[in-house]
Amino acid sequence: MSDPSPLRLTAAIRAARDAGRPIVALESSVLAQGLPIPANRDAADRMTGAVERAGAVPAVTAVVHGVPTLGLEPAELERFLAREGVRKVSARDLAPAMLRGHDGATTVAASLAIGAMAGVEVFATGGIGGVHREAPGSAPTSWVRDESADLLEMARSPMLCVCAGAKSILDLPATLERLETLGVPIVGYRTDTLPGFFTVDTGLRLPHRADTPQELAALWRHHRALGRRETVLVVQPPPADTALPRELVDGAVAHALADAARQGVAGPGVTPFLLAAVERATGGRSLVANLALLEANARLAGEVAVALAG
Numbered sequence: 001m002s003d004p005s006p007l008r009l010t011a012a013i014r015a016a017r018d019a020g021r022p023i024v025a026l027e028s029s030v031l032a033q034g035l036p037i038p039a040n041r042d043a044a045d046r047m048t049g050a051v052e053r054a055g056a057v058p059a060v061t062a063v064v065h066g067v068p069t070l071g072l073e074p075a076e077l078e079r080f081l082a083r084e085g086v087r088k089v090s091a092r093d094l095a096p097a098m099l100r101g102h103d104g105a106t107t108v109a110a111s112l113a114i115g116a117m118a119g120v121e122v123f124a125t126g127g128i129g130g131v132h133r134e135a136p137g138s139a140p141t142s143w144v145r146d147e148s149a150d151l152l153e154m155a156r157s158p159m160l161c162v163c164a165g166a167k168s169i170l171d172l173p174a175t176l177e178r179l180e181t182l183g184v185p186i187v188g189y190r191t192d193t194l195p196g197f198f199t200v201d202t203g204l205r206l207p208h209r210a211d212t213p214q215e216l217a218a219l220w221r222h223h224r225a226l227g228r229r230e231t232v233l234v235v236q237p238p239p240a241d242t243a244l245p246r247e248l249v250d251g252a253v254a255h256a257l258a259d260a261a262r263q264g265v266a267g268p269g270v271t272p273f274l275l276a277a278v279e280r281a282t283g284g285r286s287l288v289a290n291l292a293l294l295e296a297n298a299r300l301a302g303e304v305a306v307a308l309a310g
Contacts, residue, residue, distance in 0.1 A: 005117060005118075008067045009118065024298065025060075025111055025120045027060075027105075028062040029088055029110075030125065043290075046294060046298070051305075056301075060072045066097060086103045091107075091109040109150045112161065121158075121220065125162075127197040128148070130166035131147050131148075131151075145174075158224065159232075165235045166197065168199065169253050184230045185207075188235055192206055217308045219232065244289055252282055256281065
């Protein structure tokens with residue numbers, strides 16, 4: 001029987017799903033927009049390898065020539081790593097990308113939407129989007145700030161998402177408050193405080209904690225048994241040997257925000273500008289930390305997927 005869904009699964013992913021094997025969804029925007037060449041290839045290898053070593057099947061989400069896709073063929077992955085003509089696609093952009101036949105690298109929001117549509121339960125990424133700090137050049141009394149579509153998508157896509165917290169360039173206390181309002185459960189993996197993406201600890205207390213993949217799997221089962229449709233957000237600190245000091249990151253972000261204001265950077269250009277500025281300010285250490293946390297998150301996601309399949 002043909003699949004009525006507009007979603008395409010590669011043969012390998014379809015076989016894994018039909019056999020009941022654990023699958024972990026991965027985003028493609030980090031490969032096509034988030035990381036520089038050739039670090040993006042390293043990230044792809046490390047994330048997929050970590051999922052496989054955990055005993056699960058990695059499935060990169062994307063839009064390929066206008067078709068929402070779970071899993072990329074080798075030639076398709078090469079095209080996305082080369083990033084020629086590949087657009088950044090959030091959840092709201094999926095239908096327009098389909099209409100125009102675009103290649104689209106999916107953000108966290110779009111990856112959650114595709115993964116949930118495919119019935120995949122576990123997703124791994126680096127850091128989620130959130131509530132932005134005051135935009136460069138904006139009035140300090142402004143009530144409305146830019147907010148990532150990731151947050152709202154987590155309120156309606158039932159998946160377990162493993163990450164290292166929200167990106168350090170964001171307003172982390174406001175992001176936590178927004179997730180609470182949206183009813184998204186936040187669980188620290190072997191931590192009682194929110195990680196800061198590049199940093200181990202932000203000092204912000206978390207409401208829940210789990211210490212094993214099996215405990216996370218059991219929590220997810222309870223969440224779904226209640227009929228809840230929100231994402232369960234699992235946050236774990238970046239590996240200690242590559243994590244950066246909190247003071248270093250905070251200082252780099254503050255300088256980057258000031259530079260963005262002076263240069264008139266605004267809108268969707270703010271995030272890549274800030275991340276690149278932080279990488280320069282940390283002498284490349286933030287890139288090393290980013291690669292390490294992507295691999296660690298993919299490994300934990302694979303372990304949770306295996307526990308769910310057991």
